[in-house]
Amino acid sequence: MPRTITIDPVTRIEGHSKITIHVDDHGVVTDARFHTTQFRGFEKLCEGRPFYEMPSLMARTCGICPVSHLIASSKACDQILAVKIPPAAEKLRRIINLAQIIQSHALSFFHLSSPDFLLGLDFDPARRNLFGVLEANPQAARDGIAMRKFGQRIIEMLGGKRIHPAWVVPGGVNEPLTEERRTAILAMIPEAYEIAERTLAWFEPMVEHHREEILTFANFPTMFLALVNDRGQLDFYDGGLRFVDAAGNIVADHVPPAEYAEHIAEAVEPWTFMKFPYHQAFGYPQGIYRVGPLARLNVISAMGTPRADDAWRRMMQDERGPVLSSFHYHWARLIEILAGVERIERLLRDPEILSRHVRAHAEPNRHEGIGISEAPRGTLIHHYWVDDEGLVTRANLIIATGHNNLAMNRGILQAAKHYLDGRKITEGALNRVEAVIRAFDPCLSCSTHAAGQMALDVSLVGPGGEIIDRVQRD
Amino acid sequence: MAAPVKVVTLCIDGRDVSGREGETVLEVARQSGIEIPTLCHMDGLEPVGACRLCLVEVTGQARLQPACVTQVSEGMQVATVTDRLRTYRRMILEMLFSERNHVCSVCVSNGHCELQDLAQSEGLTHIGLRYRYPTLSVDASHERYVIDHNRCVLCTRCVRVCDEIEGAHTWDVMARGIDSQVITDLAEPWGHSDSCTSCGKCVHVCPTGAIVEKGKSVAEMAKRAKFLPYLSMMREEW
Numbered sequence: 001m002p003r004t005i006t007i008d009p010v011t012r013i014e015g016h017s018k019i020t021i022h023v024d025d026h027g028v029v030t031d032a033r034f035h036t037t038q039f040r041g042f043e044k045l046c047e048g049r050p051f052y053e054m055p056s057l058m059a060r061t062c063g064i065c066p067v068s069h070l071i072a073s074s075k076a077c078d079q080i081l082a083v084k085i086p087p088a089a090e091k092l093r094r095i096i097n098l099a100q101i102i103q104s105h106a107l108s109f110f111h112l113s114s115p116d117f118l119l120g121l122d123f124d125p126a127r128r129n130l131f132g133v134l135e136a137n138p139q140a141a142r143d144g145i146a147m148r149k150f151g152q153r154i155i156e157m158l159g160g161k162r163i164h165p166a167w168v169v170p171g172g173v174n175e176p177l178t179e180e181r182r183t184a185i186l187a188m189i190p191e192a193y194e195i196a197e198r199t200l201a202w203f204e205p206m207v208e209h210h211r212e213e214i215l216t217f218a219n220f221p222t223m224f225l226a227l228v229n230d231r232g233q234l235d236f237y238d239g240g241l242r243f244v245d246a247a248g249n250i251v252a253d254h255v256p257p258a259e260y261a262e263h264i265a266e267a268v269e270p271w272t273f274m275k276f277p278y279h280q281a282f283g284y285p286q287g288i289y290r291v292g293p294l295a296r297l298n299v300i301s302a303m304g305t306p307r308a309d310d311a312w313r314r315m316m317q318d319e320r321g322p323v324l325s326s327f328h329y330h331w332a333r334l335i336e337i338l339a340g341v342e343r344i345e346r347l348l349r350d351p352e353i354l355s356r357h358v359r360a361h362a363e364p365n366r367h368e369g370i371g372i373s374e375a376p377r378g379t380l381i382h383h384y385w386v387d388d389e390g391l392v393t394r395a396n397l398i399i400a401t402g403h404n405n406l407a408m409n410r411g412i413l414q415a416a417k418h419y420l421d422g423r424k425i426t427e428g429a430l431n432r433v434e435a436v437i438r439a440f441d442p443c444l445s446c447s448t449h450a451a452g453q454m455a456l457d458v459s460l461v462g463p464g465g466e467i468i469d470r471v472q473r474d
Numbered sequence: 475m476a477a478p479v480k481v482v483t484l485c486i487d488g489r490d491v492s493g494r495e496g497e498t499v500l501e502v503a504r505q506s507g508i509e510i511p512t513l514c515h516m517d518g519l520e521p522v523g524a525c526r527l528c529l530v531e532v533t534g535q536a537r538l539q540p541a542c543v544t545q546v547s548e549g550m551q552v553a554t555v556t557d558r559l560r561t562y563r564r565m566i567l568e569m570l571f572s573e574r575n576h577v578c579s580v581c582v583s584n585g586h587c588e589l590q591d592l593a594q595s596e597g598l599t600h601i602g603l604r605y606r607y608p609t610l611s612v613d614a615s616h617e618r619y620v621i622d623h624n625r626c627v628l629c630t631r632c633v634r635v636c637d638e639i640e641g642a643h644t645w646d647v648m649a650r651g652i653d654s655q656v657i658t659d660l661a662e663p664w665g666h667s668d669s670c671t672s673c674g675k676c677v678h679v680c681p682t683g684a685i686v687e688k689g690k691s692v693a694e695m696a697k698r699a700k701f702l703p704y705l706s707m708m709r710e711e712w
Contacts, residue, residue: 050614050622056580056692164579169691361689389614389665390688 002030005420010434017442019433021416029420032413034405034437036274043395051080051364051390052170058382058397059164062443064107067100067155068375070168071237072382075371077170080386082365088355089172091347094237096158096168097373098340098347101236102192103151104376105293105333105340108441109199110144113330116435117206121213122428140202143195147337150192154344157181172359182348189345193307196338200311203334207318210327216418217436218326218411221246223279223289224298225403227374228254232301234308234339236374242299243279243289248322251279257372260381264398276405277398288410291378291403292440293332298322305346308339326411329439364390375400377443401442411436484550493546500528500541503554510554511563511592513570514629515542516679518702519638525629527566527592530554538562560596567593568601573652574608575624576682582695583683589627590682613658615665618688619677621656626684628654632676639705644670675702 002025008018016038022031042061049057055073059066071093078085085093115128118137134141152162158177159165167173207214228242229235232253240254243263252263267276267284278287289295297316303309315323315331323332347353364386371382378400385394415436419429480495486503493502498521503510514525523540530541533551538559541552553559570576570589578584592598610623633645633656644667648657658664677685678697686695 048612050612050620052582052689052691053580060579166584166692166694169694174691174694363688391612391614 005430007430007434010437017437019412019437021412021420021433023420027421029413029416032409032416032433033271034408034412035272037272039273043397046392046395049392051077051369051384051386051392054382054384054392054395055168055170056164056166058395061397061399063163064443065100065104065375065377066164067096067159067168068373068380069382070165071097071100071373072371072375072380074168074170075238075373076369076382076384077371078360079369079371080364080366080384080390081170081360081362083171083360083362085172085360086355086357088176088352089358089360090237091350091353092158092173092177092358093168095344095347095353096155096165097237098344099151099154099158101151101374101376102337102340102344103148103155104441105337106144106147106151108376109330109333109337110140110147112441113435113438114140114144116431116438117203117210117330121431121435122426125427125431128431140199143199146191147195147199150188150195150341153188154185157185169359171361174359176356176358177354179354182353186345186348189341189348192341193338196334196341197307200334200338203331204314207331213432213435214325214327216415216432217439218407218414219324220410220414221324222407223251223282223287224295224322225289225291225379226296226299227372227379228300229304230254231304233304234296234300234302236340236343238373241372241379244299244322246322246324248298257370257381260370260372260383260398264381264403266398266402272405274405275402277403278406285406288406289403290326290407291400292329292376293336293378294323294326294329295378296374297332297335303335303339305339305342307342308335311335311338326407326436326439329441333441364388377401377441378403399443401440404440404442408437408440408442411440482546482548482550484546484548484552486552487554495546497546498542499530499539499544499546499550499552502546503541503552508554510541511595512542513588513592513627513681514631516631516635516699516702518706519631519634519679522630522634525566525627527563529559529562531556531559564596564598567596567598568603570627571598571601572603572605574606574610574626577624580692581625581683582686582690582692583625583697584693586693586696587683588681610655613664614688615663616667616670616672616688617665618672619664619674619685620688621658621664621685622683623655624684625682626656627682628656629681630656631679631681632656632685635675635679635702639702639709640671640673640675642669642671642673645676 003023005021010017017036020033021029024030046057055070058073059069061069111130114133119128119132156162159167223243223245225243227235227239229239242253243251245251263279264277265280278284279289303312312335367386369384373380380400381398383396384392387393412433415433419432481492482495483492486508491502491506500510510528512528515521521542523543528541529538531553532539578590612622614620636645637643644658646657647654648661659667659669677687678699
């Protein structure tokens, strides 16, 4: 008799979800689905609100990455104001964005995923957590806490508080950096380098022991998407969108943020609150792509900072061409932590960073604004429309975790087929299915920001994957 | 020669205090360093006794009296902190919060709001009443200011300052009870108002983030209402 195996809830991720695995009469896995079971409604509740509330309002989408939303939202608001923000403001925003990426990556790698590597995927689940790591490898546990603190402290020093700072505002930031704080942040940099490099040093050789997971953790050809700067280097804050295919060929490059909708469309499925973005030219679901640390490292031509470039080259040599296994999100996260520390240091050493001119003032001058930045989990898109008075009439958000939805679903199917024989369910097998999701570090609170029926671009998808109808509301 | 001032003595919270005849319990209490919470009251504006937060107990009177409009009298016994008053004050605050959509975290006045301060000083962490979640508008038609009815507590400070100090009387109140709303001119968009002088006094007397300046982001709108008594004083002298 066909059966369904349910993993509910999925643990050590941000948000609430469950996985269902469908098996046929012969115990063969036929399908696997990642269900996001929470509903938010941010795109609806912001309607009618003044645009200047949007950064703080939209940041409430997430308590883990409020800064990422602040950045994308403020960039969208900069466009509504039609201003180019002062250079120091851009640099300060870059620092707080990097601090956010570092703290979130540290949380994902050390607190959520390191128990899987350090204790093993077959380890007793009751002790497979940060406390288990603390016993087995106290240095790693301490490093994780210290690395996260490094990011959080910078956010606090710049923004005034660690969670939901209101410092990033339309037009720039609301307070310049003081010499005293710059010195205090710079003093934390050496330890951050040490931790980042020490962690890479134990992680890299360990990759060898996870060949089976590497082969089966969402390891399949997809496109990858990330922002790159003019020179094709990693850029977390600005730049153009670049899509590369599974062979590393550039599909689209330097796409201006304003043209994102010409490439990305969103589909919906009845069994989850999370939408399924896909590349329009390839259709649904063939237009599958991934975002986030792994995608960024696959997409770029170089990291742009020396230590991270070395680490990046080592990772890229592990496989020729783009790294296709989602297991390597973890590795990519560690390299991005290193890159983040280097970039923060470089930005802080720029004399312009202390400039008092950090905000551009203007009234709403445009009816539309699009802000795109790289959040820890990938490309984040905030798109707002306002009326003549600056009140929001409509909003569209495409969140990093959402981009990965197709890949996460396909990834758990791959892992379920490999590790489950349909007759005997082992703890290790189930945890591997869960660990696939964890590799993506999904943030479900963010990705279900939208009201399903209020979607701005709805595709009706037939059983064969063909799009039967598509409605776009303008 | 001015008429002699008659001094009355009374007792507030067990303390003997004195005030001039014609002064209110609130004025005398504050002169004596006794704090009574208020919201609609503002030094420099005519009191209206609308918010009822300053209710006090007066011995010999069954009904609670609003301190802002109750005049002191000889031998009066007043209590400003009792369990009964605390319960009522908390209830009033809960009603204010439930009546409209006060979302502090995304408000431009976050951290500079009298309603928020009152909630904090009364230890209000949650409310027992159901939120009404009314659908209310935001009028951003004025060149420099915005009125967000979601955050209005109907204290009518804007109405009074505009009428009494500025003399424009742009602001007024329409409808009744829970449907009341402050309006500009004859309920026209503020930006279309012929009477508004754009002086900004209403912005700075508004206790919450209901009337704010444009261009302020979340938590940036600090009000400057201290100017008011000086302004009235100077006007009287001239």
